[in-house]
Amino acid sequence: MKLVIERREISSALLRFSAPIASIGVALFVAGFLLLASGVSPLEAYKEIIIESLGSIYGLSETLVKTTPLIFAGLGVSLAFRMQIWNIGAEGQIYVGAMGASWVALFSGIQTHWIMLTAMFFAAFLCGGTWAGVAGFLRARWKVNEVIVTLLMNYIAILWVDYLIYGPWKDPKGFNFPLTAQFSDTARLAEYFNTRMHSGFFLALFCALVLYLFIERTVWGYEIKVIGSNQRAAKYAGMNTGMAIFFVLFLSGAIAGIAGFSEVAGLQHRLQHGISPGYGYTAIIIAWLAKRSAIGVVIVSFLMGVLLVGGDSLQLLWQLPVAFVYAFQGLILFFLLASDFFIIYRLKFVKGGAHV
């Protein structure tokens, strides 16, 4: 008997659909051992995650609060994925988006509610877009690796926001805490049901719809898809790939930047340290799990929202560090990549000698 790897002639739709679910399952199982090793019963922890995030109206609202920035960032990253471009910088783009929105809220002096929110929205959009656009320009012009540039710019963005809130933008009445003054009511999104849930969630859903239509129903979307699947063919067809790379990274960052707007206008009502606890990194998993589909991004963002709210409660109950969620997310990705292999190949026992 000998074990050989064989390519499947057709990869079944059932397998493709069930593989991501199976990988989350296996990741949960393996993460259970990590929990056991730190002295927490995995079953109780998982029960706690579900109860805290879905078991009550408040829990559900908190899950949607976390889902909101994840949808924006996930959409941004997955748009770039479409073109085989890696935007690992959603985290930084959220920060500069939040910075742009906060600048308008604090210093523009606009008095009308909807003008204020629109201006904040576009400031975040432009800031996030410009931030990613730098990487887009470098990639399009000189083929500089966008993975490294977008990632390093995360560190710069976070330090820049820190500089502002520890320095020039610090609230003079804030008892020296590193945060800006609170926004006035004109710069706040609507909140619902006496919870922290805000209209940013619906904006995120709307954004997913617009992006879906953009990709599936416009010429630009078509070009992005062509360039993503075969850059050389796209060039022969007369498409300007350099321009498209810049444009897609700009848009990708701009959408992630909206998450920053939604966080400061809907939730925090000021710019402060740690405005995003890693949403931009979670967005990479969301985009990969969603396999390029905008609806997929919404669904997976919700799942990750559940995980983040659950992770917070694990921290409160058992003092598990929040970063534990990253270990879990890493495991999901590992098993997802492994499952991709079994979609394309199968293992087969063959009797006797060599197969090839």
Add this chain to the structure above:
Amino acid sequence: MFEILLDATVRAGTPILFATLGAIINERAGIINLGIEGLMLIGALAGFSGTYLSGSLFVGVIAAFCATFIAGSIHALITVQLRGNQIVSGLALTMFGVGVTALFGKSMVGLTIVGFKRVAIPGLSQLPFIGKAFFNQDLLIYFSFFLVFMIWFFLYRTRWGLGVRSVGENPAAADTCGFSVSKYRFLAVTVGSGFVGIGGAYLSLASTPMWIENMSAGRGWIAVALVIFAGWSSPRAMLGAYLFGGITAMQLRFQAMGTTISAHILQMLPYFFTILVLVISTHRLQKGASQQPEGLGLPYDREDRK
């Protein structure tokens, strides 16, 4: 003043040097490893725990190597055996590293150990200007000098090194010549990861002898960028790592002198310079002959061979 600055440069550059060398071995065999940041953290924690529990720095360094060797084998299994996406697998490794070290490092926070001490090399440490900075250092730094030479020697003067380079340049041709692509790639990823782990251990055993959550602070990513600057060569990696050590040392010096420039702005400098250097070296790479391994980032499947 110059001597102090050069000394600080070498000390700040060493963890990045180990990480860059490890990444070079990975990429020479054709595998992109974006898990460097996570591996450094795993190495830092394993090194610290190993030393804390055994009382021996040597055990700590071995523990760091072994832990990252094992963590690296996850990346190797996924990218080499299962032909998975190298970028996603590397990012997953970084996330996994950040999470797992936060989880298991919790009990190590606040503990202290006696870190590596300086050992002066007689004669050489008396050299003017460079003597103190290069030859009055700790053993790990001397090991890094040795490693720079060994990796060069290994890659260009041994049959195994030829195997690593050829599976990275043209895996199909290497396969035809009888080099096992999967074996060479697997070992390059795992051993390379082990060296990255020693870089992490340098942080927790020599730079600041303690464990701090997320203590690598982006050094792993700087190392990934430096591989391109170094043109996949170990002696040039040394130059690159010390360049960044120098920027870090200067930034710390500025802060210590009580400048009015915000510390946050100064802390941006290493990241900013990394991007700048990356742009320049990528630009240069395209003008001249490219040193980038031809097969970098591409999974190899014998059935696809043309």
